[in-house]
Amino acid sequence: MPGKLKAKIVAGRHLPVMDRASDLTDAFVEVKFGNTTFKTDVCHKSLNPQWNSEWFKFEVDDEDLQDEPLQITVLDHDTYSANDAIGKVYIDIDPLLCTEAASVISGWFPIYDTIHGIRGEINVLVKVELFNDLNRFRQSSCGVKFFCTTSIPRCYRAAMVHGFVEELVVNEDPEYQWIDRIRTPRASNEARQRLISLMSGELQRKIGLKVLEMGGNAVVGYLQCFDLEGESGLVVRAIGTACTLDKVSSGSAPNTNTHVHPNTAPASNACNSPSKDGKESPLAHGCRSTHNSPVHSVCSSQRLSQNFSVSVPTLIFTGMGSGGSAGKEAGPLKTLLRQHTQTALEQREFPFFTLTSFPPGFLVHVGGVVSARSVKLLDRIHNPALGNTRSYKLLDWNSVTADEPETRDAWWEEIRQEIKSHAKALGCHAVVGYSESTSICEEVCILSASGTAAILNPRYMREGCLDIGSTDHRFEDPSPPSCGFCHIPYDELNMPFPAQLTYCYHCRRQKVPDVLFTTIDLPSEAAVTGKGCLIQARLCRLKKKAQGEVNATAISNLLPFMEYELHTQLMNKLKLRNMNALFGLHIQISVGENMLLGLASATGVYLTALPAPGGIQIAGKTPGDLSNEHHILTIQKRINDTIAKNKELYQINPPKLFALDPEVFCGINMELTEEGLGSPIPEPRQRSRLFRSHSESSDELSELDLSHGKKDAFVLEIDDTDAVEDIHSLLTDAPPPTGFYSCNTEIMPGIYNWTSGIQMFTSVRVFRLSNANLTNQGLNKIFTDLCENLLKSFYFKLRSMIPCCLCHLNFTVAVPEEELIQVAVTAVAMTFDKDQAQEKPAEKPINKGSSENEEQLQFPLELCADVSSANTQPSSKVSGTVSLLTPAAKLCQNQLVMIHLPGVPESTNVSSRAASVDYGSFADRCSTWLELLRLKAHTIRRGSVKTSRRTQSLAHSVSSLERCSPLPEGRSRSLRSSRSFGGSSVTVVKMTPLSFLPGIRIIKYLGIINMFFIRETTSLREEGGVSGFLHSFIAEVFAMVRAHVAALGGNAVVSYSMKECVLMENPNKNQAQCLINVSGDAVICVRETDQEPTASMTNIGQTCCSANDGAT
């Protein structure tokens, strides 16, 4: 399928002065694609040239279209000497290759130079015409859509999830070629940028081919990374989840029964949908998941040996406490069922999914975190002997050095096998929330992979789920969605590690672990008590400097201890916050020459289904010592106080209070009915849920109380100073200031009403350790302080957005040099409406998201119902569940009443007191917030009326300016319209690391943004030192991302992330270099105009927020 690429250079603006004599520039443009180059005329003596060139046409293969970027170089014409380059623009034309995405690229692009940064802008138009070609052996994969988003993108529906795709490409790093000694830094940087652009293009194409082979039409959760291995080369690798996506037309979402044959749906939608050859792995039939098995988070890493690799033998159990009840029900049925599903997934090599959130019903059970690490030595032997002449040319690895990528492939293969076997040990057949990463220092490389072992509903992975839909339905998992995923997937009698199991506190029927760790986002349907919070474990370990194998051994010996300590810290901090589950767990271990850094981030929550965490008890080893005893007592008191404080802070009121408090109980009822009314069709599933929550809320009490006394406290022993330090560090984590919440997941559990104010930011800090002989403890403290101070800085900077939540806090640590620690953070601050924040998800911006998800699911469900015969009617399913449930429930209730009566008055007292306090402060906050809103609304009104009057005082009253900020806006607009040189042409582009924007609906995905930039300077001091240098570089990267999105016709970037930020500096030489890799999904979105009926309030809130939005 060859195509014609057309490009037109329209104009330039704000060009730099290239000719000192005239203070002007004689600019012209070279447009290059592949080996073809066109030039525009020289536009003499202008800083704002108008070229208005003809259409430059390139006739090329689609393979090249996918691999190559369009390269635009702006030059200054010089009659006597060589032309000077002003800068370049690389345009990835991939988005144009997909019919559904953008159709034209048109807009102002910053002209970028690796030495000088952005130097003016250029206006370019790019189009592609593709010709159809039915070549079966094609190497291209045009039309496969890529998404960085790790969930099914909004406005799509997953017809099928095929599974894991991976690929890697290797090349020599131009920076390490001999030619680098003689070429300019600029040439070298550009060679690198271009090479990486080519390599990622190739990688994407190859992944696309795999997807087509699997029968999919899209890659979701696409994660591409670079390994800068230095002398041994450059690796670009990517993983993702292949899916078949159907577009959901925004208008008639849920009830599109028009697609009767889902098989044809993807075919018509995808621009070139795969032919379905029998290659599809025949997945199991008639599987269901009635399991109840316990789970825990296992994180282990095991040996991986190969010539130079060194193994990391560990099996770490994060499940603390022991014992565990033996379940009886886990009978043969369960194993049988598991076998079914397992065979289904085992057909695949790696049943991995890079997704972190799923359509409801997809995730059946979650086992726990599985992770594997391996230390490898990068060796030059693997490095191909390359001819220096092809510094730019991408190597054909099939012919020249097929060995190299294979080596890397083999490394990853080992790790993945490891992960797979861990998952199996947890009784799970799949791994979700899967990700891979590396950390490289000199020739040592740590490869890491982690994910969450899980059991999935295979319905999504089968072709023609229609036919088997009936069986699915009959054996529909009876666990309610709000707790089902917590139920253990493994065998109670044969647990993979010691864990304490209890009956689920939500449905009372199946076993749950006492703690649950996962790498995924909190499922939207999960029942949560209170709010969540960011929990971080930080750790530094010194190591001796060493070379080669010795070094690798030293590192791999340290790793298990680090993992163990990180997990202990996480567990302690979790208990300290009175929470019982971690989501979005991400553990990064970074290697430096003389130390290892470990940073684990996760979002802690109190899952209603899991038992309440016991407290932390301090025990001393030397009981005789009185002062010691006293010391322990004070620490114990502090810990208890902290726990109590955190309980209040995160509003963790254990569920029994809810159940006993009539008011709250009413609340639950209301909410449930509302939910029923809210959805277009009262789905049977929902009704059943409603019923269940009724019954369980009453029957919950019994066992809650029964288990009350025997809750095991978590014991910390103080036997040496280390332990004391640990406890101190435990207590030094400051909670976020009032009005702030933070989490590293997509959204904050417990907050449901986001307003539209968002602020995405990137922050980087580098800390220099000066005294040479630091202890581990000292290092830990420094590292902890560094992270804590960063967070404090964020809170301070974003204080104008309160109440707000920092979401998707993504910390990346590195040890760029011997005594440097670098922490880079990308996150988004989002405002929310404090009023409703206290209430449960009554109805909801987010639920909007989840309901959208439900739409995705409803389709197959409905189809099933339609096509399959009467016995699978939803109603029959419900009744079945009910009948199953009732006898047990009744029994429970009886017992409950008898056991409970004496205890009731007391607890009611407690609860009502708690409630009243809470509501008091809530009302208080409410009223102040209302006041604020009123005030703001007032100022806005006033401002608009008194425009002219106000302007008079503008220059003088600095403070009044602040108050009437909306006013200058109006004025400036009127002014600008009258201005001779056209008004602002810059589209506002929002950016967020999340997959959605609050209050805004994504209507179209325009393609993936994947950009790599290098910036170098030889005048570091003049640019304001490293901070000044990096500050402007990050700002430039943002600007280039925004410009590309705007040129595609988009107005937002979702799932934005900064994958790489490598900074090298040499202040003595006044030099610095930085590499940044960013990615995200370009989208078009519109404001959600069809707002809830709570109009007046929300509207005012929104006006304010949009003002705030701007203000921040």
Added chain:
Amino acid sequence: MAVELDVFVGNTTIMDEEVYQLWLDGYTVNDAVKVRMEGGVLDECEASADVLLSDTMDQYRTFQMCERLLHSPAKLANQLLFQIPPHRQTVLIERYYAFDDAFVREVLGKKLSKGTKKDLDDISAKTGVTLKSCRRQFDNFKRVFKVVEELKGPLVENIRQHFLLSDKLARDYAAIVFFTNNRFETGKRKLQYLTFQDFAFCAGQLINNWTVGAVDNMVEDMDVDLDKEFLQELKELKILITDKDLLDQHKSLVCTALRGKTKAFNEMEANFKNLSRGLVNIAAKLTNTKDVRDFFIDLVEKFIEPCRSDRWTAADMKLYLTHYTNSAHILDTFKHQVVWDRYMGVIKSCIFKMYHD
């Protein structure tokens, strides 16, 4: 042990107006941190001094990067580097171009040359405005002056369009440009009591009435230079003081009108000839550039000071000037009514504005 690098970059550029003001006022980072600490930001946000320092540094860096754009504000709306909401852009520009009255009073009417720039440290010491801030303000004046100098069209409108300033600020800049261009003397001891706003008002009057642009607004340089023809015509007014009859007639007309209406009548009557001579002489001399420069000092010396020493009230002044102007119309041998009105209109409002302590 030190933080070697510390940056925070928002997709929407974060700017704190308080810090911006401190930056504009020429505070160093450390001083700014002190001021902010005293202002109590820390207490309301539970932050430490480190946090404040880091935040201030970040913001200062951002402002420094923005400064280049602020030099040609139109670029700010079109640039891609910083995503700044429009209303915030307006605030940035407006504040950047704002100036201290104390400072502008010192340089008003002076040549915006390197020499003046060298004296800025003296001005800084005298006014208490930091040298950095003085430089910014001075450079702003110079920049606006250079851009507008060559342009056609109304001065205020040109400034507003090129620098996207508010109407008020654009008018002030117009005054500065006008004063600079005509090199009006404003620094003499006797003029010290006048504020910049007094001068700005007068400049507005002169621009609107005495320049070429006031009559025909398609002429080059129209708003910056005084109307030469008009200045020539002003010579004709001399007849009011040279012709003895006319002078007496004028005096009697004015005195008749004033009698009984003010306590200062006697002084007015006694001083009439002197005052009239003063005003008409100013008019007649305006063809000399040197005398144009001394316009304000002449007004003060020849008219305001004598009146003040006779303890005229502002109302007296108003009354006197109104009748003085109007009576000239009744003089049948006086033919230069149009020029007289154009002259006296401005003189009247300037003197009203300038007649205070």
